[in-house]
Every structure is written in C-alpha cells, then in structure tokens.
Amino acid sequence: EDKVVQSPLSLVVHEGDTVTLNCSYEVTNFRSLLWYKQEKKAPTFLFMLTSSGIEKKSGRLSSILDKKELFSILNITATQTGDSAIYLCAVPYTSGTYKYIFGTGTRLKVLA
Amino acid sequence: DAGITQSPRHKVTETGTPVTLRCHQTENHRYMYWYRQDPGHGLRLIHYSYGVKDTDKGEVSDGYSVSRSKTEDFLLTLESATSSQTSVYFCAISESRKSSYEQYFGPGTRLTVT
Numbered sequence: 001e002d003k004v005v006q007s008p009l010s011l012v013v014h015e016g017d018t019v020t021l022n023c024s025y026e027v028t029n030f031r032s033l034l035w036y037k038q039e040k041k042a043p044t045f046l047f048m049l050t051s052s053g054i055e056k057k058s059g060r061l062s063s064i065l066d067k068k069e070l071f072s073i074l075n076i077t078a079t080q081t082g083d084s085a086i087y088l089c090a091v092p093y094t095s096g097t098y099k100y101i102f103g104t105g106t107r108l109k110v111l112a
Numbered sequence: 113d114a115g116i117t118q119s120p121r122h123k124v125t126e127t128g129t130p131v132t133l134r135c136h137q138t139e140n141h142r143y144m145y146w147y148r149q150d151p152g153h154g155l156r157l158i159h160y161s162y163g164v165k166d167t168d169k170g171e172v173s174d175g176y177s178v179s180r181s182k183t184e185d186f187l188l189t190l191e192s193a194t195s196s197q198t199s200v201y202f203c204a205i206s207e208s209r210k211s212s213y214e215q216y217f218g219p220g221t222r223l224t225v226t
Contacts, residue, residue: 034214042202042217043155088154090215098143098162098206099170100215104154 002027002093006103014111017079021106023089024071033072035063036088038105043088046074079110115139116218118203124224131190133221135203137183143206144186145215146170146178148199155202161186193225 003026032050036043047056049065056063065072076083086105093099115138125131146158157170159178167178177189190197203218
C-alpha cells in the first residue's frame with residue numbers, strides 16, 4: 001500500500017534555529033516527491049524532486065532526496081517567524097495516474 | 113497565483129441536505145482534484161479528473177460524487193451531507209505538459225454540517 005509518513009508531527013523552535021523535516025515514502029513506481037508550505041490558507045508549492053542526491057535550494061530552504069532509503073528532507077536555515085506553517089510532502093501513487101498521496105504534514109512554529 | 117477559484121468559500125448546512133462545491137480554473141489544465149483536509153489526516157484525495165467526463169475515485173470517495181462537463185469546472189457533490197463531512201475542501205489543478213507534477217491549489221471551502 002502506498003504510504004507517505006512525515007516527522008516530526010510538530011516542532012517549535014526559536015528564530016535563527018535550523019530545522020530538518022523528514023518525509024519517507026513507500027511507492028513501487030516512484031516518479032517524484034513534492035514539498036508544499038501551508039500557512040493559513042491553501043498549500044503553496046516549494047520543490048519537486050525526481051533524482052537522488054541533487055539538492056534543490058530556494059533562499060534559506062533546501063531539499064534533498066534519497067531514492068535508495070526512500071526519504072526526503074527539507075532544511076530551513078536561520079528560521080524566521082514567517083516560516084511558521086505546515087509543511088507537506090506528496091508523491092504520485094504507484095498506479096501511474098496523476099493522483100497524489102500526501103503525508104499528514106509537519107507543523108512548524110517559530111518563536112520570536 | 114494559478115487561476116483557481118472555489119465557491120462557496122464558506123457554507124453551513126444541515127445533515128441530510130445535498131451540497132455542491134464548485135472549482136473553476138482559467139489555466140486550461142487537464143487534471144483537477146478534490147481534497148479534504150482534517151486535523152491529523154493531512155490532505156486526502158476524494159476524487160480526481162483527468163479530462164472532461166473522465167474521473168476517478170480517491171481514498172475517501174464514499175458519500176461524494178463529481179462531475180466535469182467542461183475543462184474549467186469540476187463540481188463536488190455531497191448527496192446527503194453528514195457531520196463527518198465537516199471539513200475544509202481544496203480543489204487543485206495539475207498539468208503534465210512539461211513533465212511536471214506540480215499541483216496548484218484553490219483557496220479552499222470551509223464546510224460545516226450541523
């Protein structure tokens with residue numbers, strides 16, 4: 001059965017800290033892994049990863065995929081209060097359709 | 113932002129009544145999705161569409177039906193609303209033209225069934 005598991009479920013840090021969020025997956029026909037940020041509204045797209053070992057970066061956020069160990073991490077350096085959000089990861093289902101399975105998300109709170 | 117709108121944005125309805133939520137896109141994307149989001153469950157797929165009149169079930173499709181008669185509109189219907197369907201509903205769109213699997217989400221509809 002296809003599965004996506006995120007950890008930790010929630011995290012509280014202080015501004016300036018570095019955080020690492022984890023996403024592990026079980027799908028037979030892996031094609032891609034997506035990261036989203038969700039504040040008090042709809043999720044917004046952050047990264048799409050398809051190849052192992054290639055780090056994607058956007059400012060203080062970066063992400064990397066390990067297709068051998070079946071996980072991805074999202075790093076946020078020098079956190080700011082504006083990083084407070086739920087971070088979601090998703091992968092397409094094994095079936096080859098364009099349906100996605102999402103993890104339950106990691107709720108990050110950054111304190112000033 | 114991708115051109116996706118949802119209506120209504122908020123709705124309160126009574127148990128047993130039918131409810132239809134509308135998703136409208138201006139991006140001409142092929143794929144459209146309906147998700148629900150509940151605490152502790154993340155986003156769960158209800159139904160999705162891969163073209164006009166082409167739909168498929170997701171993991172939580174019981175009690176829901178969908179229709180897509182035009183590329184730009186995807187309707188989600190609760191035939192007889194129950195309290196367990198109180199949730200936030202998100203529509204999303206996706207397009208594979210660029211071999212990309214990015215999904216763009218609408219603003220959400222908060223539905224309360226009393």
